[in-house]
Amino acid sequence: MMVSLCYIFLPIVVIIGLLRKCREHSWGRCKDTSDLQDRVFLVTGANSGIGKATVRELVRRRAKVIMACRDMDRARNCIAEIRKKISTGEMIPMELDLACLPSIYKFAQRVLRDFPEIHGLINNAGVYEPLKNRTLTKDGYDVHFAVNYLGHFFLTNLLLDKMKASVPSRIVVVTSKLMESGVIDFSNLNGEKGLTAKGRMNPAYCNSKLANVYFATELAKRLANTGVNVYMVCPGFTYTGLFRDVKRSWFHYIIFSPVALLFLRTAHQGAQTVLHCATDASLANESGLLYRDCKVYTSKKTLEPEVAEKLWKISATLTDLKYAK
Template sequence: MTASSYFFYCIPMLLDLESLESVRRFAKEVLRDFPNINVLINNAGVSVPVCQHRKTKDGYEINFGVNHLGHFLLTNLLLPRLKDSTSSRIVIVSSMLHERGTIDFDNLNGEKGFAGAGRRMNPAYCNSKLANMLFNIELSKRIEGTGVDSFALCPGFVYKNLFRYSNVKWYHYILFLPVALFFMRTPSQGAQTTLYCATSEELEGKSGLFFRNCNFYGPKMEFDPAVAKKLWEVSENMVGLNNDKSETM
């Protein structure tokens, strides 16, 4: 019996999901330098309180812009290479908080404010996580039969800097930190479901599913396929993908 050795290395590259220009530049570099893309993991995210009224560099509400639009554009730009590299996978990191989200096409950018903005949970973040779920649903339909699978997942409550923009008071740490630490996962623990979706052979061909704790999870809310389709079309306009299509015709 001979032993085999495997070597893995990381190549750092600059990507700012707050800027659609940066997403396009990153995708161009990836397509130039990498002949195959076997897995795309859309993992980055922010949770910025809506009271800060922050926008992306392209003028979109920052939670929706970074968590959904940035990943939406990146996925579409890399999708042809993913199809050429089959079998391949797209993994979308969402959250159970999608169940608290809403998609209001007249208020995607927060022009009318957000219902529940005074509560502890960030409504714009919840909306962006619901957008992730709808993205996965529509994406799985559009890539059916291509050899590419798409999955969405919840990593759990992970100890990381996602809430670095929140206005947390010192006494909140005293009251809630001991309880939070008991339930929170380490980054390594939180990554397990992502890795499962990216690598498990038993998931091949089961595109469109949602996972939690390395198991299939049936969401409590029903997803309207018409809303998922419309969100895709609206997102195409927002990130300029329709302009790309017209230029290549």
């Protein structure tokens, strides 16, 4: 009986393994490994997942990395783990809570004071919470809108002059293919009128990722010919702690396992397109494009320039009003 089962399952395992290898090959890999000594990068959400993997590869190439993290203990543990294998580069942990506008402002002022140059800003941090939680920040914003989008909008604008003075420099905005399911409803930006889940997708998350795309598109337009390039990145379906608050039954995990084996990337694999856009010399003359699998990705979503402009103006008002003191 056991021998018969082996004859059945062994070929299945081999086939799945081969399919996995083919999938991994199609995901792309950052091929530029040039020395990044004297280059300064700022990575949000740097102590876990894609952010941690990005930091690891940047310091491997001798870059100086500002690790913007909400939890300093986790940031220090991350540095200790990386240092067990990599001795090059420099990692500077700094506290940043993207759910809190005062924290962002304070963080940005420290960066502007302590670092003469910033060559790369990687807006990576993100949250995903069950829609039923309806979590609001202290500033009164939906946590997805605040952390995934508005916080990064504010941070980027606070650091923009420094990045213009550090050219050539790059801004990488991490989004998601799920943005194709998002909508920008100016009468319900903060979800105050409620949101309806679409299948298993959280519309608040999808909307925030679409807002990131509109932000990056408008930012690239405003930064044209300044030497600061902007890139949008979909890292692919990656195994990180992003969905840790989503509860699933054991049955869901069993059903999901084959999908995970074929489509779920490691954090290192998910970081490849981020690294490609942040460092690859071949992209020096490109800006405002969306990348996936280390190549340009053509989204099914049609972007409207007037929406990008309006979202920018509203976001500027939402952040500026907090500091019109």
